[in-house]
Amino acid sequence: xxxxxxxxxxxxxxxxxxxxxxxxxxxxxxxxxxxxxxxxxxxxxxxxxxxxxxxxxxxxxxxxxxxxxxxxxxxxxxxxxxxxxxxxxxxxxxxxxxxxxxxxxxxxxxxxxxxxxxxxxxxxxxxxxxxxxxxxxxxxxxxxxxxxxxxxxxxxxxxxxxxxxxxxxxxxxxxxxxxxxxxxxxxxxxxxxxxxxxxxxxxxxxxxxxxxxxxxxxxxxxxxxxxxxxxxxxxxxxxxxxxxxxxxxxxxxxxxxxxxxxxxxxxxxxxxxxxxxxxxxxxxxxxxxxxxxxxxxxxxxxxxxxxxxxxxxxxxxxxxxxxxxxxxxxxxxxxxxxxxxxxxxxxxxx
Amino acid sequence: xxxxxxxxxxxxxxxxxxxxxxxxxxxxxxxxxxxxxxxxxxxxxxxxxxxxxxxxxxxxxxxxxxxxxxxxxxxxxxxxxxxxxxxxxxxxxxxxxxxxxxxxxxxxxxxxxxxxxxxxxxxxxxxxxxxxxxxxxxxxxxxxxxxxxxxxxxxxxxxxxxxxxxxxxxxxxxxxxxxxxxxxxxxxxxxxxxxxxxxxxxxxxxxxxxxxxxxxxxxxxxxxxxxxxxxxxxxxxxxxxxxxxxxxxxxxxxxxxxxxxxxxxxxxxxxxxxxxxxxxx
Numbered sequence: 001x002x003x004x005x006x007x008x009x010x011x012x013x014x015x016x017x018x019x020x021x022x023x024x025x026x027x028x029x030x031x032x033x034x035x036x037x038x039x040x041x042x043x044x045x046x047x048x049x050x051x052x053x054x055x056x057x058x059x060x061x062x063x064x065x066x067x068x069x070x071x072x073x074x075x076x077x078x079x080x081x082x083x084x085x086x087x088x089x090x091x092x093x094x095x096x097x098x099x100x101x102x103x104x105x106x107x108x109x110x111x112x113x114x115x116x117x118x119x120x121x122x123x124x125x126x127x128x129x130x131x132x133x134x135x136x137x138x139x140x141x142x143x144x145x146x147x148x149x150x151x152x153x154x155x156x157x158x159x160x161x162x163x164x165x166x167x168x169x170x171x172x173x174x175x176x177x178x179x180x181x182x183x184x185x186x187x188x189x190x191x192x193x194x195x196x197x198x199x200x201x202x203x204x205x206x207x208x209x210x211x212x213x214x215x216x217x218x219x220x221x222x223x224x225x226x227x228x229x230x231x232x233x234x235x236x237x238x239x240x241x242x243x244x245x246x247x248x249x250x251x252x253x254x255x256x257x258x259x260x261x262x263x264x265x266x267x268x269x270x271x272x273x274x275x276x277x278x279x280x281x282x283x284x285x286x287x288x289x290x291x292x293x294x295x296x297x298x299x300x301x302x303x304x305x306x307x308x309x310x311x312x313x314x315x316x317x318x319x320x321x322x323x324x325x326x327x328x329x330x331x332x333x334x335x336x337x338x339x340x341x342x343x344x345x346x347x348x349x350x
Numbered sequence: 351x352x353x354x355x356x357x358x359x360x361x362x363x364x365x366x367x368x369x370x371x372x373x374x375x376x377x378x379x380x381x382x383x384x385x386x387x388x389x390x391x392x393x394x395x396x397x398x399x400x401x402x403x404x405x406x407x408x409x410x411x412x413x414x415x416x417x418x419x420x421x422x423x424x425x426x427x428x429x430x431x432x433x434x435x436x437x438x439x440x441x442x443x444x445x446x447x448x449x450x451x452x453x454x455x456x457x458x459x460x461x462x463x464x465x466x467x468x469x470x471x472x473x474x475x476x477x478x479x480x481x482x483x484x485x486x487x488x489x490x491x492x493x494x495x496x497x498x499x500x501x502x503x504x505x506x507x508x509x510x511x512x513x514x515x516x517x518x519x520x521x522x523x524x525x526x527x528x529x530x531x532x533x534x535x536x537x538x539x540x541x542x543x544x545x546x547x548x549x550x551x552x553x554x555x556x557x558x559x560x561x562x563x564x565x566x567x568x569x570x571x572x573x574x575x576x577x578x579x580x581x582x583x584x585x586x587x588x589x590x591x592x593x594x595x596x597x598x599x600x601x602x603x604x605x606x607x608x609x610x611x612x613x614x615x616x617x618x619x620x621x622x623x624x625x626x627x628x629x630x631x
Contacts, residue, residue: 085535
């Protein structure tokens with residue numbers, strides 16, 4: 001059982017805390033994404049788990065054992081690096097079987113394991129090629145296979161798909177997730193791409209400024225962001241500042257937005273607050289009704305599969321997304337009504 | 351017509367380097383090559399001739415031994431300098447960029463020392479009266495101070511001191527360009543730091559290491575002062591004898607013949623090691 005527990009992990013560089021008091025429990029066999037903008041400390045946290053950096057404070061417990069002082073090469077973890085770090089002077093099979101060579105496995109067994117892993121990643125028959133003869137996607141898979149060669153206790157990946165083009169990346173997300181499910185290995189992936197995190201992870205850990213902002217399943221985090229940073233980082237959010245009057249009314253820009261029992265309140269009324277609403281819950285209509293927010297259309301983005309309308313409401317810019325079928329008949333410069341469909345909104349601290 | 355003038359334009363950039371090579375390398379080399387076939391004239395240096403006597407004189411057991419000494423000394427110095435320079439440079443590249451430039455500037459300043467200064471500085475340092483012998487006595491390692499020079503060890507030390515900065519400067523760019531995730535990847539796969547150094551960094555630097563070996567080898571092959579200052583007469587290299595013939599015996603034709611021969615032998619060795627180095631890419 002390789003449950004990973006990070007307790008109060010802190011990493012200081014001089015006076016700068018790259019990771020500050022992070023505590024996470026990662027259940028055995030789960031797929032966790034560390035998500036955040038660049039410089040948020042997610043890679044440092046992964047390197048702390050890997051043993052490539054030493055904890056300044058806190059503890060790392062893997063499978064019930066304290067791993068804080070075990071050097072990286074004795075942790076029996078697998079890791080895929082951002083640059084992939086495949087060895088250019090070795091063939092594909094030698095790359096994959098390198099960890100087995102270190103452990104003294106016989107040449108025949110090493111070869112067999114490399115072949116087995118190449119079949120697993122759907123690239124049979126490339127054992128004797130060199131890394132420079134492979135395409136980007138193939139290298140990616142070989143790096144994954146090498147990380148899995150010893151049946152690692154924990155599988156760590158640092159922005160593993162960032163070098164791939166968009167189509168291949170989405171395809172690899174699915175493959176990586178399926179591979180992880182089949183093997184049941186506890187996996188931690190660092191990514192800055194929220195779509196990637198949402199499509200792969202059981203649990204998403206959102207980080208910013210070295211601290212954990214929120215931990216939850218992708219849908220929990222999307223549906224109920226803990227603060228404005230998470231609301232904005234996970235997908236697009238409209239953050240509407242205003243007053244929470246009571247449990248059923250939010251007032252903003254002279255309009256009263258009715259709240260329902262399904263909306264999640266992070267503050268107690270009455271209080272100034274911020275309403276977080278997803279663009280798909282904002283409906284634009286050509287003629288504004290009384291008590292509705294009103295604004296001027298700034299931009300209409302016809303994306304084919306969806307339509308995005310950007311509206312200036314007072315000081316705010318509000319984004320609405322709808323399907324082409326429901327596209328309101330508006331153009332840039334029109335004054336329109338902005339209806340906020342509540343029931344899926346979150347009221348956050350201001 | 352335009353194709354021709356285009357082609358001429360392409361070649362224009364080559365004019366300057368060709369000229370430089372011709373004036374400063376090929377012509378002097380040709381003069382030396384010609385002189386090596388001249389005959390010696392006791393009164394006036396040399397007289398034009400075409401004879402192989404200079405080369406014939408060289409074909410003796412004595413000079414063969416000198417040649418072997420030269421090559422072995424330079425090869426040993428090259429191997430020693432590079433074996434120290436590779437791990438040294440590796441640690442330098444892991445320092446902060448500020449510390450890196452300090453180390454590199456220091457190494458460059460070592461390069462500005464001439465062979466004469468290096469030779470006499472080491473000869474003083476290794477002497478009985480003013481050298482490290484006294485330090486070892488103070489540390490209780492030696493009973494009484496002794497001299498460490500002249501000796502083979504002292505000569506090798508001097509040659510390594512001469513070649514080491516060059517080895518570092520050749521290896522440094524390649525090592526600092528090496529993806530730092532490569533040794534980390536080896537560590538994650540179970541290799542100890544020492545093992546990841548030998549399994550990943552050394553093989554990836556194969557061509558660079560070959561280059562550094564060749565450079566130090568060729569460079570120390572030309573050292574003619576250090577063997578005289580730090581070595582015994584049996585350690586005198588071909589370069590010492592060339593200097594001796596050219597300057598003290600005024601026998602330029604024989605010196606030229608030895609120089610040509612030394613150059614051919616070292617060219618052959620360099621070619622061989624390059625071939626071996628490129629066998630696997």
